[in-house]
Amino acid sequence: MGITSCCRCFILALLWFQSQGCLEEERAALLQIKDSMNSSESSAFSNWYVEECCDWEGVECDPSHTRIHKIFFPHLRSDSEPWFPNATLFAQFKDLQELELPGNHIGGFISIHVFRKLKHLRKLNLRDNSI
Numbered sequence: 001m002g003i004t005s006c007c008r009c010f011i012l013a014l015l016w017f018q019s020q021g022c023l024e025e026e027r028a029a030l031l032q033i034k035d036s037m038n039s040s041e042s043s044a045f046s047n048w049y050v051e052e053c054c055d056w057e058g059v060e061c062d063p064s065h066t067r068i069h070k071i072f073f074p075h076l077r078s079d080s081e082p083w084f085p086n087a088t089l090f091a092q093f094k095d096l097q098e099l100e101l102p103g104n105h106i107g108g109f110i111s112i113h114v115f116r117k118l119k120h121l122r123k124l125n126l127r128d129n130s131i
């Protein structure tokens, strides 16, 4: 193996390594969603300080660990004021397949039409809300 191919391998390995990990825009959207929930359930977001947001409580990424596939936030709001999540934030998750937000006093969504952008969504659970 020559120097060039060795070098190429190294660069490929580096690119592969960098592609692991959740995307910045998805990470930012998750944090905004969390803030808008005004949740006092400290245990629910207990590991949301780790760098890799694919490992965060309540979310799951695709097997290559880049894009969020699944969001599961059940009964996380003790605040009984209705929550009006901004659908634009959920539209950041372009590969989202499952969105489960049961029991969160959701009163409705802001910009609900944006959900049409979620082409891969196959499960939407909004049970026990006030929509």
Ligand SMILES: *[C@@H]1O[C@H](CO)[C@@H](O)[C@H](O)[C@H]1NC(C)=O
Pocket (backbone or CB within 6 Å): 038, 040, 079, 081
């Ligand atoms: C967030 O929760 C606190 C305490 O439960 C409450 O006082 C506050 O009004 C809430 N804020 C919003 C924006 O709902």
Ligand SMILES: *[C@@H]1O[C@H](CO)[C@@H](O)[C@H](O)[C@H]1NC(C)=O
Pocket (backbone or CB within 6 Å): 086, 087, 088, 089, 110
């Ligand atoms: C919804 O979220 C988007 C993206 O963060 C933002 O640009 C927009 O102003 C938000 N809409 C409302 C009504 O807060």
